[in-house]
Amino acid sequence: MPEIRRLPDTLVNRIAAGEVVERPSSALKELVENAIDAGATRIAVKLVEGGLTSLEVTDDGCGMGPDEMALALERHATSKLPDDAIEQVSTLGFRGEALPSIASVARFTLESRPQGAEQGWKRVVDHGELVAEGPAALPPGTRVRVENLFGKIPARRKFLRTPRSEYAACLDVVKRLAMARPDVAITLDHGDRRILGLQGGEGLANRVAQVVARELKENGVAIDLDRGTMRLTGIAGLPTYNRGIADHQYLFVNGRPVKDRLLTGAVRGAYSDMLARDRHAVLALFLDLPPEMVDVNVHPAKTEVRFRDSHAVRGFIVSGLRSALATGDKRSAQTPDASAMSRWQQEPVREEPAPALRSIFEGRDWSAPQTRVSEAGAAWRGYEAEVMAEPRGRAEEAAPAPAAEQDYPLGVARGQVANTYIVAEASDGLVLVDQHAAHERLVLERLKAAGAEEAVARSQALLIPEVVELEETSCDRLEEAADTLAKHGLAIERFGPSAMLVRSLPHAIARTDPEKLLRDIDDDLALNGEALHLGEKLDLVLATMACHGSVRAGRTLRVDEMNALLREMERTPRSGQCNHGRPTWVKLSMEDVEKLFGRH
Structure with missing residues (x-):
């Protein structure tokens, strides 16, 4: 009979990393969520080759001391659950798996300095092994750098996509989290290029318009509805402003970006008789409800949720969307279509009259007084009997004049x-x-x-x-x-x-x-x-x-x-x-x- 044994911590972390860290965007999501939970007001993200070579997240949050940094790199160690009530989770992260999982499959550098501390501290972990530790110079906050992801795990490395594809996934992650927190300033650099530069305190409508599409603000309706303990806010695009795929539907539950079938189905139902089956709405919806009414501990990636009363949630979203569209749509x-408008061309100006009109202008003295316009001749009045009503012996009520436009x-x-x-x-x-x-x-x-x-x-x-x-x-x-x-x-x-x-x-x-x-x-x-x-x-x-x-x-x-x-x-x-x-x-x-x- 095979012997039952405990797996070493490094192997346990790599197994956990298979669920938490699938690609660079997965690691980036966890790091940005940690920065938001730390109370950051400014977050800077830097990518090299779509995160395949390196990704870095810097924030001005609360920071950590050396002992807290060491504890944060252990499995299931977190500051986000002060008690055992996991159903009352109000932060983006709570499982305590992200940092040790990332550190087990990449070269992981963690630098942090608490507010009020004289200096910061640095720990470097290379695929699960601590290789360096010591003081670090940085402003209050935290800086995390992930390099050479899956460098020592070629079986996982070969499943990663091209730098362009990985960059697109990272950009989507940053956009979703940026919409969730319009009060936080977020920048994104890819190589030497500044991709996003979002200022904090812009308001939800402006942040969504900046991240999704600027024309959404003019071609959408604002949503702010309440039903009992549930609240729905956001912007819903007009049905005529649609896309061929559903990649511009951003859904959030208690500030957490999610990809939930129930919510997607509710959006589809709300637009059911206003869109063709192969077209999809453009929107950003934020659903807020008490933490005990939703289970976020469904998957390690925390992108799936389960609702206690799914029918009530779906009915609220469908009716809320339809009522909002009924007032604004x-x-x-x-x-106007640009190609259609471009066809409105200014006619070329001729320096001389066209041949058909030349006889009219030739020999005319424009300085002489012109004959006044006389009444049309009989030939032009031949249709008068057809358009004029016959005289009647009694007065007819006049048709009401159209009101001003x-x-x-x-x-x-x-x-x-x-x-x-x-x-x-x-x-x-x-x-x-x-x-x-x-x-x-x-x-x-x-x-x-x-x-x-x-x-x-x-x-x-x-x-x-x-x-x-x-x-x-x-x-x-x-x-x-x-x-x-x-x-x-x-x-x-x-x-x-x-x-x-x-x-x-x-x-x-x-x-x-x-x-x-x-x-x-x-x-x-x-x-x-x-x-x-x-x-x-x-x-x-x-x-x-x-x-x-x-x-x-x-x-x-x-x-x-x-x-x-x-x-x-x-x-x-x-x-x-x-x-x-x-x-x-x-x-x-x-x-x-x-x-x-x-x-x-």
Whole structure:
């Protein structure tokens, strides 16, 4: 029988490092979190070759003495849990594994000086072995340098990616932590280049705009909502301001950057009928709730969390996002496409009249007094009878004059282009409206207000219930979600250990294959923790109904119809985008119009 023995500390630390330190960005995350927990107001990060050669984090936090530094390099030694109540964690770090794990797989230099101390202290650990120790000259705070990561572990080193890929991962880590703490000044240098230079105290909106995208501030809505002990803040981009991948969704729980399926699914559900399936919202959301309501001790990397009441959290995020977008998303992304705007060219100036106009100008004496404009001749008045109303014997009530354009955000209709786009004049610019896209959104909102969602989800019983065989774990997930699915018109029940019985389908998708539908819903439950797929299919039915019931492109509208459409858009939530996430209207400011003609 093999002998059971205790593993040496160096090997234990390397095993732990396999969970904590996967790549340079993992080590950088732990070091920056330690700096934030130390009360730092300024943090400087320096990378060489994406952190593969070296990475350094310097802060002005509380610092450590020599004895504390030695203890910090031992496993499960931390100052962040003053008592044993791990469910009350309020700091970013708490496990006490990061520093010894990093020191076991790299050359690790720790320098620190407490506030008020005359000098600092330095300890150098090379892949788990202490190689140097002594005084160090540095200002109050801590400086940590990690060099030659996995240098003595070639099996791990070969799994690292290129310096460019590792740099991108490190940049993402710094961005997320910078958004979590807008009160902390953070700089990031890569080689000789300054990548980020963020000043502290900028405020959440400015910090997010600087880190994510500057145009997000103009194309997003601020969120600040409370429900009981939960609070949701941040910035959510308008549905028309979207991306092809979900790498610009930043989610935080109690100031901790996380990548959680529940939160991702909640964001997807909130934007479900405002974005196409292959487009993703841009946002930064900060969820704050009591520490005992969330478990952060799920994974050593601390990027996953578990909520005590996941349904309440998801409902709060979905309703909060939708209500915020309903108040602000009558707007649409207002940055005109650059390539389209570049086509507005100034016409070349001719020094002489064109040949077709030369006869008009030749021989004319411009100094002589000109004949006044006379009334048009009979040839030009031939259409008068067609456009003028016949005289009537009684007085007709005059049509109300259109109100001034400044009374309406979308202005007053002035005409129609290509029987597709409404041209309106507002007090501050020119508005172009896609009549089909705008009416499509209005029809969808009308259908929802009239209870069409319930009608679409009405159940239709199957003549013969269908048995769908699935894996036992899939049946467990579907059985737990059965009550939610029933609200959408899908009635299922357990039929043995590895089968589900489908008794009815939603009326709107009654011809759907039950087996394929259940498998798609199960995949959705496994990925997002919620059955979003069925709701999206029913939303698609509503969107299709709205599309077919809306004004088509190419239809000529009367001026009163155009103005009625504009007024309803101003009253309807989410009217800034169609059901597929495209803008329904764009505005060209008067300043831009004047620039086109060289008047500004």
